[in-house]
Amino acid sequence: MxxxxxxxxxxxxxxxxxxxxxxxxxxxxxxxxxxxxxxxxxxxxxxxxxxxxxxxxxxxxNRWYYVLPVLLVMLVAAARAAIQRSERRFPGAYFAAFASLVLASSITAFSVTEIILDVDPWYAPRYVIPLVGMILGNALTGISLSLDRLLTELVRQRRAVEARLSLGASTWQAIQPWMREAVRNGMVPIINSMMIVGLVSLPGMMTGQILAGASPINAVGYQILIMFMIAASTAMGVIILCMSAYRVLADPAQRIRWEKIIERG
Incomplete structure (x- = not known):
């Protein structure tokens, strides 16, 4: 069949x-x-x-001026979902999430479609829209987890952060341990998925191609490409959003603007 x-x-x-x-x-x-x-x-x-x-x-x-609005709607929805999942946010978090997703998805999608797959034309909706959709679906989870972890841990460890600052640490040095933990937390889902893919789960991309009659080997090749693409985009999105949060929270006077951390509701 x-x-x-x-x-x-x-x-x-x-x-x-x-x-x-x-x-x-x-x-x-x-x-x-x-x-x-x-x-x-x-x-x-x-x-x-x-x-x-x-x-x-x-x-x-099959026109670029129809493809771009679809991608824009996807990006806006992904940024909104990412911030809404976090218990805390900072002023400008929605724009920061949108910008991080735009950069992460555009860089990885362009690399895959233009360099690896050599898609012609560049805006071919059958390739671009599904690929960007998979990027956003995973990247928004990563940035949501990292943002929530960063802001929650900073609030919980406020005394420790203030102690570091009082001992002469810069704002970057003071929050660096929690920044690393936030980035790690955002990367955990995709790393776990890569650990078990093929052994425990058959991802949607691979399953769909096999059901459509594609060769399992060819489907595996595409799935490997997708997993690497998602890992790269998630890492970029997480880093960009965490650094955006740092820029908002860090004061030039070497203190943390705690009032900028806003709790949901």
Whole structure:
């Protein structure tokens, strides 16, 4: 079988019955998650159906001035999701997250599409949009985790930071241990994924290609490329956002602007 099996609305309706399993567990254990699960399922269907229609239209037109707005919407949504997941933020965090995602995704996506894959034209939506989507989906998790860890630990360790400053340390020296921990925390998910890929899990990119009839070896090659691309973009996004936070919090007078750390809600 070399062709991908087409799913009908009836097939998806049958698949929806699988959601009764987590709903039943939630009810039995009184977790209260059944409402959230139902809303999440409806949003999944609505969002993916809309995305499918938009992408089919964009793919058919195949023009850069239709591709760029789609990428812009994806970037804005990713930046917003990344900051909303953090319990704390700083003034300008949304713009910093957006900028970090733009730089990380553009550098890695350009490297892959233009240098490695040699995509022609450069804006080919069938390549660019899925690749950027995978970059953003993983990078936003990394920057969210790193930002939350950095600001939370700084607040918790405020006395230690102030003690370092009082002993003559610069602002960079004072927060460096927690900066390193934040960057490490943001990189953990992708490193863990790379450790188990192929042994425990078959990622979506590889699975999709195999289901579509591609050679498993060719699918593996693409998945290796994707994992390396995600690791690079996540690292860049995490570093850029953490350094942006440092620039906002660090005072030229060698003190930390604690008032700039804002708690959610």
């Amino acid at each position: 070399n062709e991908l099996i087409t799913l009908t609305p009836w097939d998806l309706a049958l698949a929806a019955l699988l959601l009764f399993i987590p709903a039943a567990i939630s009810i039995a254990l009184k977790l209260g998650l059944q409402k959230s699960l139902g809303i999440a399922a409806l949003r999944t269907v609505a969002q993916l159906a809309l995305v499918g229609l938009v992408l089919e239209w964009v793919f058919a037109l």
